[in-house]
Amino acid sequence: MTKEQPSLFESTRSPYEEASGESPGKHVHFLPGLKEDEGYGQISRLADLEEMARNCRLCPLRDGCKQAVFGAGSPDADIMLVGEGPGQSEDEMGIPFVGKAGQLLDRILEAAGINRANVYITNVVKCRPPGNRLPNPNEIAVCRGYLEAQIRLLEPKIIICLGALATQTVVDNKAKITLVRGRWFTRQGIMIMPTYHPAALLRNESLKRPVWEDFKLIRQEIIDKGLKK
Ligand code: SF4
Numbered sequence: 001m002t003k004e005q006p007s008l009f010e011s012t013r014s015p016y017e018e019a020s021g022e023s024p025g026k027h028v029h030f031l032p033g034l035k036e037d038e039g040y041g042q043i044s045r046l047a048d049l050e051e052m053a054r055n056c057r058l059c060p061l062r063d064g065c066k067q068a069v070f071g072a073g074s075p076d077a078d079i080m081l082v083g084e085g086p087g088q089s090e091d092e093m094g095i096p097f098v099g100k101a102g103q104l105l106d107r108i109l110e111a112a113g114i115n116r117a118n119v120y121i122t123n124v125v126k127c128r129p130p131g132n133r134l135p136n137p138n139e140i141a142v143c144r145g146y147l148e149a150q151i152r153l154l155e156p157k158i159i160i161c162l163g164a165l166a167t168q169t170v171v172d173n174k175a176k177i178t179l180v181r182g183r184w185f186t187r188q189g190i191m192i193m194p195t196y197h198p199a200a201l202l203r204n205e206s207l208k209r210p211v212w213e214d215f216k217l218i219r220q221e222i223i224d225k226g227l228k229k
Contacts, residue, residue: 030188031148032172033141039148046075046153049146053126059142061127061135066091071122071150078227079119079218080156081105082147082166083197085135091128096121101199105162108198112215114222114229120154122147124169134165144169151190157227159190160218163197170194182214184221193218 043049050070069086072095089099097105109116125135125143161167164177185192195214196207222229
């Protein structure tokens with residue numbers, strides 16, 4: 001039986017304490033807003049979940065894209081990065097963050113001393129929205145069960161939310177990226193850091209500095225905790 005994840009913003013107690021304290025043993029979804037029967041709790045292998053996503057037609061996005069882009073990276077990763085949705089290059093190659101924004105992300109990771117091969121990268125929705133628009137709330141609500149299951153199966157120590165949409169999906173749907181970026185949130189023992197999406201940096205160079213400041217905090221946490229990088 002599951003219990004809905006409370007908001008990180010509305011509680012004075014730790015969300016994990018509040019969510020799990022009354023009824024030990026109950027499964028609590030990680031993402032806020034998920035219903036009990038969402039999250040593919042019956043799936044115990046990442047490969048099976050990927051197969052499911054590749055064949056998924058639960059929302060109209062699948063009709064407009066070439067393939068579902070499930071995720072890429074190490075299944076043993078301590079660090080998980082979550083973006084918005086695949087773009088054109090990602091749709092063609094079936095790998096997240098391989099276009100211009102992905103190349104910039106690679107440089108940011110490298111500068112922070114993080115090896116892309118040692119992290120796991122995915123998006124909130126797995127199929128490319130037409131014209132690279134943002135996924136709408138219905139599409140997110142239908143698809144986020146895959147992200148929930150990825151987090152459950154990968155058990156990352158740190159989740160980096162790239163951009164407002166990932167932050168609102170993972171942290172809180174009321175979160176404003178300008179206010180919450182660079183702040184650590186903790187839920188179920190997993191640390192969450194929101195920062196700007198690399199695509200935003202391509203449009204606005206002034207965002208590079210705050211993103212670098214955020215990655216310095218991430219790097220320090222990785223070093224302090226001895227995480228894989
Ligand atoms: S975006 Fe998600 S829910 Fe929609 S078809 Fe693709 S995998 Fe399924």
